[in-house]
Amino acid sequence: MAENSSKAPKTSKPKTVKPVQTKPKRNRQSKTTIPAKTTKTSQLSKQLQQTLDELGKEVSIEMMRMMLLIRRFEERTTEMYQQRKIGGFCHLYIGEEAIAVGTAWAKKPDDYLVTSYRDHGFALALGMSPNECMAEMFGKVTGCARGKGGSMHFFSKEKNFLGGHGIVGGQIPVGTGAGFRAKYLGTDQVSLVFFGEGAISQGSFHESVNLASIWNLPCLYIIENNRYGMGTDVSRVVSIEELHKRATAFSIEGLAMDGMDVFECYRVMKDQIEKCRKTSRPALIEAKTYRFRGHSVSDPGKYRSKIELQAYKDADPINRTRKTLTEVGWLNDEDFKKIDKEVKAIVIQSIKFSDESPEPSLEELTQHVYS
């Protein structure tokens, strides 16, 4: 029968639906699913093999190198924080590097990107220098925001990186605006809007994604689901388990990806970015990930078990990439050690640069301030 049948509607009494259990879950135990251990002799999946063929040896190694740079940069950042060379809030991306790196290699240089305060990984992956990033945290004038933003507010006009943002969900309308601009001017840019799972219950998320769907804006909304918003397990604050399914509410595509697999992040982001560029339809992507450190450098992270943390560390995105590249014969232990040594030296150099850089002058106090 055709959907628009003229048959009179049924008048029978609607069945009473049993109310859904809405009582909030009170258990403080983490409900996090622990990842399954990868087998030692894993056969490369067809999809992974295809991605590696597409990227080739050099690029694949370059991607691993970038993840390692981000890791080493942030390890030193912690030390610099402890030495009080860095002040203010400081949130590390350790464990989540695959998302930023996969994305950076999948996007075009002039596509927009915006994220939360957990922004070091994106800045470096987009090609900002370790020097300007470290100097920013040192509060030096050579920093990417002239030392006025600090860890949470990295920014680069050249890279179309619209910054790190301190207000949870505050960057979502900003990224939506960038998508609006691209559409209005008829450029073919896509706007990549990243935020944590803690932001998806904010009004700014719902208003932005709704508008992007209605106006067909070239925006991709990516939830970095690291399972915790500060010390709160996601299952205690979000009503559904598969977060990307919220896409249904906006009539857009929703999908999940393994946020600890750089090649999967690359493949999914590449597909979605190209699709979005062509169709100007937004989508909601959930990157399933985990942060190995506390919410910020001052959080010991006591709300999760050691067993859970270790299980995710066993799925470390860098080790995983190293293993894959070793399996295909593109990398050996010596190569890895050499790359590690190189990136460590770059980070040390960025500390030296920051130490030696001048502080902003007093006149700077009122410059570049818009409120």
Ligand SMILES: Cc1ncc(C[n+]2csc(CCOP(=O)(O)OP(=O)(O)O)c2C)c(N)n1
């Ligand atoms: C509007 C607003 N509310 C509360 C805070 C305090 N706060 C800072 S980070 C955070 C948790 C956010 O978690 P999530 O979005 O999952 O991102 P993650 O830190 O895990 O990357 C909260 C509640 C804030 N910065 N802004």
Ligand SMILES: [Mg+2]
């Ligand atoms: Mg989170």
